[in-house]
Amino acid sequence: MTTQASANHTAKVIGVTIAAAVGGFLFGFDSSVINGAVDSIQGNFGLGEFFTGFTVAVALLGCAAGAWFAGSLSDRWGRKKVMLLGSFLFIISSVGSGLAFSVPDLMVWRVLGGLGIGIASVIAPAYIAEIAPARMRGSLASLQQLAITIGIFAALLSDAVLANTAGGASNDLWFGVEAWRWMFIVGVIPAVIYGVLSLLIPESPRYLVGKHLDEEAAEILANITGELHPNERIHEIRLTLRAEQKSSFADIRGPKFGLHPLVWVGIVMAVLQQFVGINAIFYYSTTLWKSVGFTEDQSFTTSVITSVINVAMTFVAILFVDRVGRRNLLMAGSIGMFVGLIMAAVAFSQQIGSGDEVSLPSPWGVVALIGANLFVVFFASTWGPVMWVLLGEMFPNRMRAMALGIGTAANWIANFVISLLFPSLTEMVGLSIVYGGFAFFAAVSFFFVKRNIPETKGMELEDMKA
DSSP: OOBOOOHHHHHHHHHHHHHHHHHHHHHHHHHHHGGGGHHHHHHHHTOOHHHHHHHHHHHHHHHHHHHHHHHHHHHHHOHHHHHHHHHHHHHHHHHHHHTOOSHHHHHHHHHHHHHHHHHHHHHHHHHHHHHSOGGGHHHHHHHHHHHHHHHHHHHHHHHHHHHHHHTSTTSBOSTTOBHHHHHHHTTHHHHHHHHHHHHHSOOOHHHHHHTTOHHHHHHHIIIIIOBSOHHHHHHHHHHHHTTTTTOOGGGTOOSBTTBOHHHHHHHHHHHHHHHTOHHHHHHHHHHHHHHTTOOHHHHHHHHHHHHHHHHHHHHHHHHHTTTTOHHHHHHHHHHHHHHHHHHHHHHHTTOEEETTEEEOOTTHHHHHHHHHHHHHHHIIIIIHHHHHHHHHHSSOHHHHHHHHHHHHHHHHHHHHHHHHHHHHHHHHHOHHHHHHHHHHHHHHHHHHHHHHOOOOTTOOGGGOOO
8 A cells, every 4th residue: 555655744643643642651650750759658658568569559450440441442432532531530640649648548549540541551552553654653653652751751850859849758848738749749731731632633543434434534544644545545444343343352362261362472571561670660769779878869860860761762662663673672672671680680689788777889889770771771772662562553453452451451460560569579588689580571571572472563454463
């Protein structure tokens, strides 16, 4: 199929993609904003390690539920309306979390926010995959992960600025409200922006074809993506959507423990992305660096620097995902992550002292920083974005919405497990063993990709075969 590659249409596609990817910004912002508030929440509400971990991780249960239902909701309501729902949930969560008066209260608001973020985490990659021409889809889908990394950076930077302005995260800032509460409240701003942009972008052509709104779909294909023969593309889409109009578990059933083998590939890939421990850094980095002797200011600064590296290296994936291919990037990332995590594990094994008087003697503090940031470099340039690219494109149309929702829910559940257990495991067995475990899963991820992941670069979604 010939696609018009004019600068005008390219700009339109990129603009629409950026608007949809703001959902990724909320994803990153919400998942990391609690980083700077962990110690204050623990002290304010008198929590132990397990309940601190549960308070951090509970939002991820909402994320998993939101991801689970997002696919079927988007098939019924359309992509845009579901984006608006995600925006609304995140707005009320930001305000409620900032004004929470008890731990159960905070958990309820965090779960509601998680529902919104889970929805955004599914809809953004699906929408981008459906609106983007095949020649640009990998790079454009990577913008979702770029938005996530920018959201993480914005959250950690705002945490640092608010904490420094107040002289500490637990100190009062404006209107007698503590700085850690403002860390949540400022999330209203990106949530409102996401809602406004959701109103402005076009609906997905594939959704419109599924609802027999062919004229609207043809107009979007011609005006946004630059299709020279939109009616022919609509015919192709319709052929692949005939079995999708009543999307159900029947579409993803198969001989492997009740599911189609390709669905299991997506689930395991999504779980491995979390089991390498990326969010142990982005949820707990401030607490982590304080635990090995860094001051609060140094810990906040180190977290921000790590998030900048995360953003910068995502551009590598954007530049190379459509050239090198998804599979090769993932395998290279697995090797790099393994090396970085082993360095961090060895460095943390040299920790001396106990309680509040701990430190990493020279040169192990530097080795730990290099190892942790090397891990982030390889994750951000490979597994971070490429996993989402693949989840958005690797499934045939008949099962895409359901399979993507299940894969994303699995990612959130794995995220929940790591976030919940990290504080307790760190206390019980130490950072060295925990990071050694992350390194083990990085090694597993290499062999899993080599054996199971198909290459999808350059393929139209209508050509994907299970």
